[in-house]
Amino acid sequence: MLTGLEEKILQCITRYITQNGRSPTLDEIGQLLEIKSKGTIHRYVKSLIDKGHLQRSGRNWRGLRLAGEQSRRLTILPLAGRIAAGKPIEAISEQYEINFSEMLLGPGRYVLEVQGDSMIDAGILDGDLVIVRETQTADNGDIVVALIDNSEATLKRLRKKGKQIELIPDNRSMDPMVYSADRINIQGIVVGQARMY
Amino acid sequence: MLTGLEEKILQCITRYITQNGRSPTLDEIGQLLEIKSKGTIHRYVKSLIDKGHLQRSGRNWRGLRLAGEQSRRLTILPLAGRIAAGKPIEAISEQYEINFSEMLLGPGRYVLEVQGDSMIDAGILDGDLVIVRETQTADNGDIVVALIDNSEATLKRLRKKGKQIELIPDNRSMDPMVYSADRINIQGIVVGQARMY
């Protein structure tokens, strides 16, 4: 079981290694986390080694390695660049990265598997996962999970029109549906979408 | 048999752990349940441990675990169910979970930001992120990152035809392109796709 700081330091080291290919020095960790004492950092690095999350290869400088499962536990992937039809991958000079934890995860969030094609023009296909943030309120244009008459749930784009609410499927072959506001309960807003192949 | 408060506290802790990946402190439980006395909380947490519903790992802060459940990581969201147009959310009886780490992350993977609409019919829109697994080989039907003449990179669906390779955009308004196999280098296969709103 890791303490808060241990977790932070482990993430910091993991991130540094994926970016730079070698481990940071204690001072560099300190700079990144705004901790002034090398001794403090060392204490927690050592305890991470004791707990098996890190390994030290010999006694070299920058000789830290991620141990075993740790290397698979990454929630971070390098963002290698942009790809466009017909052009080479545009290298991104600074090492950008994507943190899926921050992106998709958080309190009050859950996942729904989408069935049907009603949002296909928004790039949400049958079988996709959508990440939903629980909330009762939403703005025009948000993709929402809406409960109609407390019995039917649906995924649609929202538009408010006075006392009426329009639920718009992003699908050219389907028509918007209009309800009086009191028949609709917003259950959440779609904040992300994911698909595996 | 649990008393009312014990039940509430256990639910509160379970919820906190699934959302935040680690257990709450006694004070945090108190805030969530609007109970002012740390001592009271402690009494009921202790009785939950005695009754076997919780475990304490060592004497650490935030060291509570759900008994029987494996402690899992932050990359997990509850899969609440399936949502289809016009039907209530189909509750999934067992607590299913989505682990984005296992899904998307792994060695040899990186992320590309997609530019352009060439894969729009596959639900990959301009600005989406695709997760790519590095490989030199791919099968028919895979969505690949292909390098043409070592100069242009592109995201297309692959079809091999003898000594020729067809790169097919999933976009009705674009035409497939055919190359001789020696002009094409496969750089990776798309294994996932994600989007944030």
Add this chain to the structure above:
DNA sequence: GTTGAAAGTTCTCTTAAAGTACTCTATTAT
């Protein structure tokens, strides 16, 4: 090889936060 800066190691001291162990009180059901 020598040497000095950079990196790592081992301490001690300090503070704030978290957990533990009580006592006292109120309510409620049997």
Add this chain to the structure above:
DNA sequence: ATAATAGAGTACTTTAAGAGAACTTTCAAC
């Protein structure tokens, strides 16, 4: 009446976290 449940509060112990000094080891420039 009595036991179980629920809550407030006080006092104490333990842990997490940070600063910093003093020391040893590593590495690279000379």
